[in-house]
Amino acid sequence: MTPGTTSKINPEGDKKLVFTVKERCRVCYTCVRECPAKAIRIAGGQAEVIASRCIACGNCIKVCSQDAKIFLKEIDQVSRLIATYPKVIAMVAPSFPAEFGDYSDYRVLVGLIKSFGFSHVTEVSFGADLVARYYKEQLNLDLPAISSDCPAIVSYIERYSPDLTSKLAPVVSPMVAMARVLRKHYGDDAKLVFIGPCLAKKAESDEIDAALTFRELREMIENKRINPSKIVPADFDPPVGGRGAIFPLSHGLLQTMEVNEDVLSEKILVAGGRANFQDALREFEQGHLEGHHLHLLCCEGCILGPGMSPYPNTSPTAQRFTKKAKIISYANRKMSDLDREQWQAYLDEYSKLDFSRTFSPRDMRSVLPPTEQIKEVLYKMGKYGQQDHLNCGACGYESCEEHAIAIINGLAETEMCLPYSIEKLHKYIRELNISKEKLAHVQEALRHSEKLAGMGQLSAGIAHELNNPLGVITMYSNIIREELPPDSPVVQDINLIVEQADRCRKIVGGLLNFARKNQVNLTESDVVKLARHSIDSVIIPDNIRLRLNNKVSYPLVNLDYDQMTQVFANLLKNAVDAMPGQGEIDFDLLDTHDQLIVSITDNGTGIPPENMDKLFTPFFTTKGPGKGTGLGLPIIYGIVKMHKGDISVKSNVDPAKGPTGTTFTITIPRNRLM
Numbered sequence: 187m188t189p190g191t192t193s194k195i196n197p198e199g200d201k202k203l204v205f206t207v208k209e210r211c212r213v214c215y216t217c218v219r220e221c222p223a224k225a226i227r228i229a230g231g232q233a234e235v236i237a238s239r240c241i242a243c244g245n246c247i248k249v250c251s252q253d254a255k256i257f258l259k260e261i262d263q264v265s266r267l268i269a270t271y272p273k274v275i276a277m278v279a280p281s282f283p284a285e286f287g288d289y290s291d292y293r294v295l296v297g298l299i300k301s302f303g304f305s306h307v308t309e310v311s312f313g314a315d316l317v318a319r320y321y322k323e324q325l326n327l328d329l330p331a332i333s334s335d336c337p338a339i340v341s342y343i344e345r346y347s348p349d350l351t352s353k354l355a356p357v358v359s360p361m362v363a364m365a366r367v368l369r370k371h372y373g374d375d376a377k378l379v380f381i382g383p384c385l386a387k388k389a390e391s392d393e394i395d396a397a398l399t400f401r402e403l404r405e406m407i408e409n410k411r412i413n414p415s416k417i418v419p420a421d422f423d424p425p426v427g428g429r430g431a432i433f434p435l436s437h438g439l440l441q442t443m444e445v446n447e448d449v450l451s452e453k454i455l456v457a458g459g460r461a462n463f464q465d466a467l468r469e470f471e472q473g474h475l476e477g478h479h480l481h482l483l484c485c486e487g488c489i490l491g492p493g494m495s496p497y498p499n500t501s502p503t504a505q506r507f508t509k510k511a512k513i514i515s516y517a518n519r520k521m522s523d524l525d526r527e528q529w530q531a532y533l534d535e536y537s538k539l540d541f542s543r544t545f546s547p548r549d550m551r552s553v554l555p556p557t558e559q560i561k562e563v564l565y566k567m568g569k570y571g572q573q574d575h576l577n578c579g580a581c582g583y584e585s586c587e588e589h590a591i592a593i594i595n596g597l598a599e600t601e602m603c604l605p606y607s608i609e610k611l612h613k614y615i616r617e618l619n620i621s622k623e624k625l626a627h628v629q630e631a632l633r634h635s636e637k638l639a640g641m642g643q644l645s646a647g648i649a650h651e652l653n654n655p656l657g658v659i660t661m662y663s664n665i666i667r668e669e670l671p672p673d674s675p676v677v678q679d680i681n682l683i684v685e686q687a688d689r690c691r692k693i694v695g696g697l698l699n700f701a702r703k704n705q706v707n708l709t710e711s712d713v714v715k716l717a718r719h720s721i722d723s724v725i726i727p728d729n730i731r732l733r734l735n736n737k738v739s740y741p742l743v744n745l746d747y748d749q750m751t752q753v754f755a756n757l758l759k760n761a762v763d764a765m766p767g768q769g770e771i772d773f774d775l776l777d778t779h780d781q782l783i784v785s786i787t788d789n790g791t792g793i794p795p796e797n798m799d800k801l802f803t804p805f806f807t808t809k810g811p812g813k814g815t816g817l818g819l820p821i822i823y824g825i826v827k828m829h830k831g832d833i834s835v836k837s838n839v840d841p842a843k844g845p846t847g848t849t850f851t852i853t854i855p856r857n858r859l860m
Contacts (some may be wrong), residue, residue: 202237203258204246210254215602217246217255217429218582222460222484223342223550226582227597236597239550242386243484244492245460255456257492260396260660261406264379268303271377276304277364277394279382280311280427281434283516284489284509285400292516293419298401299381300420307420310382311427313361315533320357320541331470331479335359337386338484339463340545347467348547357820358391358543360433364394367425367536377703383434383491386484399493425532428524431517434488435510441669458483481777489513490843555594563590565667565825567606580604604657630799706746706828713775713782714741720754721773731767732758738777743856746780756818757786757850764790764848782854790845792839829854 211233218226218233225239226246228710233254235246247255268274276299282292289295299307316334331353334340343350358366365378380387380397388397398406454477457466463482469475485491489509497505518744564586569575575586580601584590592598601607714736726732754773761771776783793801800821826833831854838846 190211195532200237200240201258202235202240203242203385203388204235204240204244204254205258206233206235207254207256208232210252212252212254215473215580215582216249216251218598218602219579220245220249220460220583222464223346224583224597224710225286228599228602229596231599231601235453239345241338241340241484242389243342243460246322247385247492250492258388259387259402259405260398261402263396264398267377267586271375272306273305273372273375274303274377274379275306275308275368275372275423276300277308277310277361277368277378278422279361279380279384279434279488280309280314280431281383281488281491281494281513282381282400283512284434285404285494287512289414289507291419293421294414296415296422297417297420298407298414301417302406302410304379305376306423308364308425309422309427309430310360310364310366310380311430311433312425312532313360313362313367313427314430314433315428316363316367316536316539316541317357317360318433319533319537321355331355333479333481334543334545336483337384337390339482341386342463342484343467344545344548345550347471348549348551350467350471351545351547353470353547356542356544358541360394360430362386362391362543363539363541365391366541368540369393370536370539371425383488385492401493401495404495424528426524426529427538428521428526428529428533429517431520434513453477454481455480456481456483458486460484462486472687512649528712552591552595552597555591559594560587560590562592563600567600567603568609576605578604656687658691660684660691663687692836706749706825708744709747710742711745711747711750712741712747713738713743713777713784716745716747716750717754717773717775717784720751720758723751723755724758724762726758726762726771730762730765730771731769732771732773735772736773738775738782740753740777743777743782743854745829745854746825750829753822753825753852754784754786756822760818761786761788761790761848764788764792777856780856782856783851784852784854787847787849789845792846793835793837793848794839798835798837826852826854831855 213228213231213233213350215228215233218224218228222243222245223239223241225236225241227234227236235255244257247257262276278296278299282295286292286295296307321333330337332343332350332355334354334357337359340354345353361380361382365380368376368378377395378393380394381400381403382397383400385399389393455466455475457463457480465483466475466480466482469476470480486506487510490506494509564570564575567586567590569586577585581589581598581604583592583598586603589598589603593600601610663680663683667677667684670677670680717734717736721732721734758771758773765771765788772787774783774785774787776785802819823833831852833853834851835848836851837848838844840846
């Protein structure tokens with residue numbers, strides 16, 4: 187780059203080259219993991235490329251299996267250049283044989299490119315020859331530290347190893363060198379279009395008017411449906427390249443320089459690929475590689491650049507050796523056919539051009555947050571000690587601490603941590619199961635309430651209709667009994683009528699109690715005294731042992747004393763009836779700050795599972811004929827609900843599953859105002 191020229195990547199406005207198609211992104215964090223610059227921010231569960239941090243290496247494009255990462259295309263811009271200017275020159279990168287190996291004759295490809303309207307088609311390999319010559323001269327004079335022909339590496343060093351910027355070899359890349367040659371050879375009015383495998387070339391220099399990847403060139407060929415068999419073959423326009431044809435390989439620069447193996451093994455270190463070049467820079471920065479020249483490539487050779495067409499259903503490095511073989515084969519043929527005198531003449535002529543450049547540090551390194559802040563983020567993800575730091579890399583970062591730092595810097599989210607997300611998911615499932623269980627109980631209670639409401643209306647109607655005739659029967663049967671002489675043979679029959687009519691009256695009274703919503707008269711009552719009163723109102727046989735277990739801390743509760751006495755007495759009577767032989771009853775009183783909990787447990791025969799959902803249904807009873815009306819539990823249910831409380835039942839009839847028996851549990855608010 188000549189003095190005064192500026193890079194297309196500049197502090198004032200970075201050219202955004204990589205984009206995320208949100209509809210395709212599956213948030214797998216592979217792009218985060220493979221981005222050497224950590225230029226991908228996860229926000230709201232979506233990956234976003236940060237232009238100011240992006241070095242345009244294209245790793246994210248290569249590794250995304252969903253094609254959610256796309257790059258800036260300049261096909262339309264190139265078409266406008268061709269339509270507007272008479273002299274538009276295509277500069278083809280020397281890696282083209284690895285991409286277009288399906289063309290047996292490279293001249294067909296050259297002719298095809300010219301068919302788009304390019305005035306000339308040239309080889310960037312000549313620029314590589316010039317750059318290699320420059321490097322070789324520099325090696326003889328003063329060993330440079332880091333090669334600068336890979337624009338992604340240059341961008342990385344300027345941003346993330348800015349202290350090493352002064353160590354970059356002050357020489358342009360082969361593309362820029364060729365651009366200067368072409369403007370000298372064809373005139374400054376020429377428009378230059380680079381065609382190659384590198385995405386970073388689109389933003390490397392403003393000495394290039396546009397840049398196409400090989401993918402874009404293939405797209406242009408497919409869109410125009412060009413038949414290669416009808417293309418007139420053409421050779422590259424001068425100046426043509428020589429050994430620079432080998433430049434795309436990982437040791438291509440050195441082979442172009444014709445550096446021998448001894449020098450290579452002692453002084454020059456080659457590192458290609460995301461992890462390798464970062465490790466090399468780290469060790470160089472730490473002073474371990476003093477006196478060595480680093481030849482660094484962001485890809486493992488340009489033949490694996492992001493602008494190469496991917497092979498379907500294969501890894502990004504697929505066909506690596508096949509591509510390498512094609513490059514070597516083309517280079518060998520080229521060197522055998524090369525007009526060396528003309529090539530040397532061009533080298534001598536254009537070596538006099540200025541191929542120097544300067545670099546500007548742009549420190550984009552993240553500031554290390556305070557330790558306490560990092561620990562706070564780690565705690566939120568359930569990482570309280572080193573044993574919790576799995577460093578599994580699922581989040582895209584190499585360690586849990588790096589992930590925490592990225593969260594603080596706004597580049598990542600806690601949900602990216604797989605173990606944390608799994609534990610969070612399990613927690614949600616547990617909470618959902620609890621909610622589901624509560625909902626089932628509420629739904630069951632609602633169905634039961636609806637059923638009881640219907641039964642209440644029916645009971646009220648029946649009781650109303652029966653009350654008057656029962657009153658007449660009772661009154662006249664009593665009159666008849668009083669008027670009959672004691673020795674009358676019908677007295678016994680009349681007594682039976684009176685007895686059964688009285689029983690019917692009690693049933694009707696129970697129906698009315700069940701049907702109507704009685705008001706509760708809340709008073710501050712001593713629950714221990716209430717429990718003892720309830721026990722005294724029930725005849726407890728000698729063969730049954732009853733224990734009152736008082737565990738309340740404060741016995742005063744607001745409730746309707748008489749109605750709750752009826753509740754406890756009925757439950758105790760049911761417990762006695764459930765134990766025809768010996769048995770035990772536990773009457774437990776518990777309390778919390780705002781609730782009274784009463785449990786009455788017997789060790790009787792239990793209630794069969796098929797009867798559990800019928801317990802509070804009017805007229806349902808398991809007692810023998812004449813021993814129960816089936817209204818006791820429904821009335822209890824109504825009284826408890828009028829106190830804004832709950833009643834639940836647990837029972838077991840199978841001795842194999844544990845002790846048989848039944849437990850009724852009543853929960854009543856302590857200070858509920860009605």
